[in-house]
Amino acid sequence: MTLIFEEASEAQRWYAVDDGVMGGESHSTFSVSNGLGQFHGEVSLENGGGFASVRREPNGFEPTLADAKGIALTVKGDGRTYQLRLKSTSLGDASAYRVKFTPAQDGFETLHFPWHAFDAVRRGTVLNDAPPLQPSDITQVGFLIADRTAGPFCLQVTHMAALHHER
Template sequence: MTLTFNNPDEQQRWYAVDDGVMGGVSQSRFSVTDGEGRFQGEVSLENGGGFASVRREPSDFESTLAGAEGIAVTVLGDGRTYQLRLKSTALGDASAYRVKFTPSIDTWKTLSFTWGDFEAVRRGTLLRDAPAITPSDIHMLGFLIADRTAGPFCLQVQRIESID
């Protein structure tokens, strides 16, 4: 299954969860234009903050990951490191599975991640005793930036797809 950004209605499925939940002032948004999604905003280290994230409301895309070997993203970056995050019913609400990546700044690249590439984290701390990811338990996906660097960011996303 492939998630593309040709339909402007896709933008309404994404919402920001930034460090304001803990007193920070970082801001982000996800927009859809001209066939691409953009996770952009500004990270601030003020007030103990330092992260910005967006999540996609659950839909049929997540349910198709059950039989997949992993997930691939076609992205263009800005030199900063991002995380692809997956929420799972196997972890608590404050936890997720993540994989870090630093996309190319001059060429669209498809980055492929098998389930074994993901690690379980809770508020940035590695969960050493967490279960391995079970694709059928995934119910939400998103992107996060938490590279301890203040300033603007922009991750362009062309496609998210299951690896079969």
């Protein structure tokens, strides 16, 4: 898969799942403009909240994620820590595989995440007895911020691709 954010319609494939599902007041969106995808919004710690996320189905990855060794992202951050999250049929609905990253603020960098770098989690708790990530079982890819810090955030993404070989 390679997602290059040239098509404005790409933004319509992403949808937010923020802490409002449990009474929180955080909000986020994913926008696309001029080859740049942006996961942005504001995290609020009010009403027991503290996370914002966006996700999409993994269609558009060629070769498919099932054939890949991991995922590469070309990103620029804002000093905050994000998570790349993968929903899978191997885990329950409230669980996902995640890898945390804090991208550079001064320019874009490409980060490589082989499948073994992902931990299975449920509501932030690592699931030590979870099955290993099977790329053929991935049903969603997404980003999440849950760094216990209130305020605006913006993760910029120019490229998301299936890794053909581990680095």
